[in-house]
Amino acid sequence: xxxxxxxxxxxxxxxxxxxxxxxxxxxxxxxxxxxxxxxxxxxxxxxxxxxxxxxxxxxxxxxxxxxxxxxxxxxxxxxxxxxxxxxxxxxxxxxxxxxxxxxxxxxxxxxxxxxxxxxxxxxxxxxxxxxxxxxxxxxxxxxxxxxxxxxxxxxxxxxxxxx
Numbered sequence: 001x002x003x004x005x006x007x008x009x010x011x012x013x014x015x016x017x018x019x020x021x022x023x024x025x026x027x028x029x030x031x032x033x034x035x036x037x038x039x040x041x042x043x044x045x046x047x048x049x050x051x052x053x054x055x056x057x058x059x060x061x062x063x064x065x066x067x068x069x070x071x072x073x074x075x076x077x078x079x080x081x082x083x084x085x086x087x088x089x090x091x092x093x094x095x096x097x098x099x100x101x102x103x104x105x106x107x108x109x110x111x112x113x114x115x116x117x118x119x120x121x122x123x124x125x126x127x128x129x130x131x132x133x134x135x136x137x138x139x140x141x142x143x144x145x146x147x148x149x150x151x152x153x154x155x156x157x158x159x160x161x162x163x
Contacts, residue, residue, distance in 0.1 A: 014130075029065065029076055044133065046135075049135055050065060050068065082094045088124070100113050121134035
């Protein structure tokens with residue numbers, strides 16, 4: 001059924017469901033709840049934000065993040081979503097984001113403060129729940145401690161060291 005067949009109320013309800021999905025994802029990362037994180041993603045989910053190569057599957061993405069973020073305190077803020085429906089069960093979203101990461105290396109405090117956009121795709125699966133099918137992080141600016149520049153993934157070109 002075409003997206004224009006959704007009523008305004010239906011569209012608002014589904015937008016809120018996707019916003020709740022996004023909030024649960026951010027909370028799962030910050031609380032290191034990797035089982036919840038995996039459950040929020042489809043089996044064919046593709047992550048383009050956890051390293052140089054795509055990662056396929058919610059469980060694989062959760063497992064990679066568990067290793068990458070071990071010993072790292074994270075704080076994610078996502079806001080001002082632009083959500084577009086392709087039909088009743090498929091949508092895309094772009095979210096403005098800020099992430100803050102804090103850890104120690106060699107006894108010294110390290111940090112990263114990033115800004116940018118998450119580009120995502122969602123599907124409503126057979127159980128009626130929305131899940132992520134794709135995510136790509138586009139950092140437009142990052143500020144880091146001297147030992148953290150390799151984690152910045154800053155695509156703005158403002159910082160010389162981009163990992």
